Amino acid sequence: xxxxxxxxxxxxxxxxxxxxxxxxxxxxxxxxxxxxxxxxxxxxxxxxxxxxxxxxxxxxxxxxxxxxxxxxxxxxxxxxxxxxxxxxxxxxxxxxxxxxxxxxxxxxxxxxxxxxxxxxxxxxxxxxxxxxxxxxxxxxxxxxxxxxxxxxxxxxxxxxxxxxxxxxxxxxxxxxxxxxxxxxxxxxxxxxxxxxxxxxxxxxxxxxxxxx
Amino acid sequence: xxxxxxxxxxxxxxxxxxxxxxxxxxxxxxxxxxxxxxxxxxxxxxxxxxxxxxxxxxxxxxxxxxxxxxxxxxxxxxxxxxxxxxxxxxxxxxxxxxxxxxxxxxxxxxxxxxxxxxxxxxxxxxxxxxxxxxxxxxxxxxxxxxxxxxxxxxxxxxxxxxxxxxxxxxxxxxxxxxxxxxxxxxxxxxxxxxxxxxxxxxxxxxxxxxxxxxxxxxxxxxxxxxxxxxxxxxxxxxxxxxxxxxxxxxxxxxxxxxxxxxxxxxxxxxxxxxxxxxxxxxxxxxxxxxxxxxxxxxxxxxxxxxxxxxxxxxxxxxxxxxxxxxxxxxxxxxxxxxxxxxxxxxxxxxxxxxxxxxxxxxxxxxxxxx
Ligand code: B12
Numbered sequence: 291x292x293x294x295x296x297x298x299x300x301x302x303x304x305x306x307x308x309x310x311x312x313x314x315x316x317x318x319x320x321x322x323x324x325x326x327x328x329x330x331x332x333x334x335x336x337x338x339x340x341x342x343x344x345x346x347x348x349x350x351x352x353x354x355x356x357x358x359x360x361x362x363x364x365x366x367x368x369x370x371x372x373x374x375x376x377x378x379x380x381x382x383x384x385x386x387x388x389x390x391x392x393x394x395x396x397x398x399x400x401x402x403x404x405x406x407x408x409x410x411x412x413x414x415x416x417x418x419x420x421x422x423x424x425x426x427x428x429x430x431x432x433x434x435x436x437x438x439x440x441x442x443x444x445x446x447x448x449x450x451x452x453x454x455x456x457x458x459x460x461x462x463x464x465x466x467x468x469x470x471x472x473x474x475x476x477x478x479x480x481x482x483x484x485x486x487x488x489x490x491x492x493x494x495x496x497x498x499x500x501x502x
Numbered sequence: 503x504x505x506x507x508x509x510x511x512x513x514x515x516x517x518x519x520x521x522x523x524x525x526x527x528x529x530x531x532x533x534x535x536x537x538x539x540x541x542x543x544x545x546x547x548x549x550x551x552x553x554x555x556x557x558x559x560x561x562x563x564x565x566x567x568x569x570x571x572x573x574x575x576x577x578x579x580x581x582x583x584x585x586x587x588x589x590x591x592x593x594x595x596x597x598x599x600x601x602x603x604x605x606x607x608x609x610x611x612x613x614x615x616x617x618x619x620x621x622x623x624x625x626x627x628x629x630x631x632x633x634x635x636x637x638x639x640x641x642x643x644x645x646x647x648x649x650x651x652x653x654x655x656x657x658x659x660x661x662x663x664x665x666x667x668x669x670x671x672x673x674x675x676x677x678x679x680x681x682x683x684x685x686x687x688x689x690x691x692x693x694x695x696x697x698x699x700x701x702x703x704x705x706x707x708x709x710x711x712x713x714x715x716x717x718x719x720x721x722x723x724x725x726x727x728x729x730x731x732x733x734x735x736x737x738x739x740x741x742x743x744x745x746x747x748x749x750x751x752x753x754x755x756x757x758x759x760x761x762x763x764x765x766x767x768x769x770x771x772x773x774x775x776x777x778x779x780x781x782x783x784x785x786x787x788x789x790x791x792x793x794x795x796x797x798x799x800x801x802x803x804x805x806x807x808x809x810x811x812x813x814x815x816x817x818x819x820x821x822x823x824x825x826x827x828x829x830x831x832x833x834x835x836x837x838x839x840x841x842x843x844x845x846x847x848x849x850x851x852x853x854x855x856x857x858x859x860x861x862x863x864x865x866x867x868x869x870x871x872x
Binding site for chain 2: 393421439
């Protein structure tokens, strides 16, 4: 098995320490950081995301894989910067005002990063205005809004309205998700994309970025 | 607004609950709801105008007939002392009664805390916490016999259940969702010992009360699923949690307790076969939005599975027409038995009081005494 395939498998199994060691070994073997990311870490995360989408694994397995992936990317970061690797795109991501649930949002972020999309994570309980500022500042083309409460879904709409008011609604693709949210609701509030799970979210984001 | 009148009936509350849960003929459905968010007590005019400040007040006001549940402390004894760790400009960082480090706004304008870290991350942490907060023998683990005698006497005409607590949900609370995930992976023996600890407390308690009282049901709480399924590793659940349920289920069955409901939100389908096998045969307050319409679930599990709850809160938020359509969709299930309908979680403040009253009236019209 090649070292990159091995990294991918270990990410899927969540073996953080071994991922760390192998990523370092791969770097020592002069494999580029970009290649380690694209052909080792990311495929591992995509594979686990796919299994998650098909209900073959559940949230714990994805969290464990995410942890392993993060350990690997932490080592790669400085090398990626010096190699001048460009991300596939940028996304501003947050849980909306009034809502503190962040596990789903964090999984979406991990799957995005696993697909090479850079994430600007604003955290939880985020004001619409902060989202607008982040988009302006970073030039992100995707905005991800997570809501887990029926009482805070409405703030996904407020966030979209704030983007409209700032005149930047058409510059971004707005994605929404979270337990009470649905495809219909996305239509109702004028969001562009709804997906049921984090893996589909990353695939949809990549597709959207290609269309921009 | 006038207080609700008790629904008419021809059976006692105890007879009705047992008949409805055992698929025997019953006069009408049990009239109960599962409470509200804190916000409802300040935002709903029917509550503020009628001085309703908590669930007890609301149950009295609407004349609901929830079953009573008895129990002892199966958890921390004593809890952690809440300590302020750091005062920042607008927030304070402190530990709560379960030892979780959290950050919350100083002025208390919002009750939303942000959890930072559990006090248990390694086996050494657990060893210390177990010694200090999880004694097997403690006064709080003793049943209050005088209260049990009074509440669970054989002559009672209302249903009484025994609380068997939680084998993994409260541990999830203590460790946080991510913390539990990492701990199961990094230190499985530690989490196994945590589950064993609470299971032992539960068995001790059952040994004391089951020979003395005839309970109508047992109740448990886990909340260990989300809309994408279990929040605990399936392997761990099967090898550690499920055997504990089995042990408890065997004790319950030996003493004739054959209804055991479990409060577990989200998509419970992966866990359900294990629940059923151990004797957990009722979901409460079965959450529709994150799983399936109850009719679909019942089609799969037939009469082995009972449901309490199962009225989709999303439809209750949507409006009157949606509420009516939804209640009609569960009418055959209520008639069949083994299904006590109520809002599928604590009723959120985004259901309007008007729609809530409409729902309660319609529920009586459809499922009350004919
Ligand atoms: C864990 C949890 C908590 C934890 C949160 C910890 C944390 N760091 O996030 C704590 C204990 C803090 C908590 C608090 C509360 N909670 Co809570 N919580 C849950 C629980 C059990 C699981 C949620 C979760 O993490 N799921 C796992 C993740 C992976 O799933 P997910 O978020 O849905 O994300 C997936 C998809 O939705 C999607 N996705 C998510 N976001 C996005 C974004 C985009 C753009 C896209 C495309 C996709 C996407 O991808 C993810 C992965 O596939 C649910 C139960 C349930 N049935 O869901 C209740 C639940 C969400 N909570 C609920 C409630 C009521 C509360 C409280 C109000 C309780 C209280 N009275 O204090 C508070 C609210 C605090 C606040 N203001 O936010 C209710 C909400 C009911 C309602 N009417 O909306 C639920 C449904 C429980 C219930 N049945 O009543 N909670």
